[in-house]
Amino acid sequence: MVARGCGVVVHVTSIQGVMPLPESTTAYAAAKAALSTYGKSIAKEISSKGIRVVRVSPGWIATEASVRLAERLAKQAGTDLEGGKKIIMDALGGIPLGRPANPEEVADLIAFLAPDRASSITGTEYTIDGGTVPTA
Structure with a gap:
């Protein structure tokens, strides 16, 4: 991608990264939180090289x-x-x-974010969870 000067990286994280269920998903939640942080970091590093990085954070699917x-x-x-x-x-x-969301709803979000029609979107995370994660 760097050699071509274009591309898109889509990381599928999870709301568990910000809302872990300690009795059952601690390791999974930690891995997803780490993936989200990694995505933030590489977005800053490679977006200037024409490679977009976006994160999709599903809730219960x-x-x-x-x-x-x-x-x-x-x-x-x-x-x-x-x-x-x-x-x-x-x-x-x-x-x-x-x-819960349907798998197709998550796929549709990714399908929107990946092509050039979303060419100015990078470094962001999109939560698709039916409103589970409280917002301010």
């Missing part, structure tokens, strides 16, 4: 694995799948939209 987790939590709590999803949302402090 409705993947097959997360649905299985919701099902396991529901079974343990003696409730249904919606009850299992509520357990996860409560652990995250709530999701104002009331649902």
Whole structure:
């Protein structure tokens, strides 16, 4: 990319980098926070060489694995799948939209950020979490 003088690096971080769940995701959260910091650093280093660096920070995404987790939590709590999803949302402090994001929504954000139509965007992080991370 440096030789060509153009390119885009997209790091997929996580809201866990700023909102870890100490009882279950400390190592994952630390790795994602480190990736975010690394992305900030290299954006300053290589953006002047024509290489953009952006970070996408998803919250809870409705993947097959997360649905299985919701099902396991529901079974343990003696409730249904919606009850299992509520357990996860409560652990995250709530999701104002009331649902996890779909993988396609995250992909659409990345698809917007990667091409030249976003050529002035670099060094930033986009959170896609249904409002989970509180904003000021």
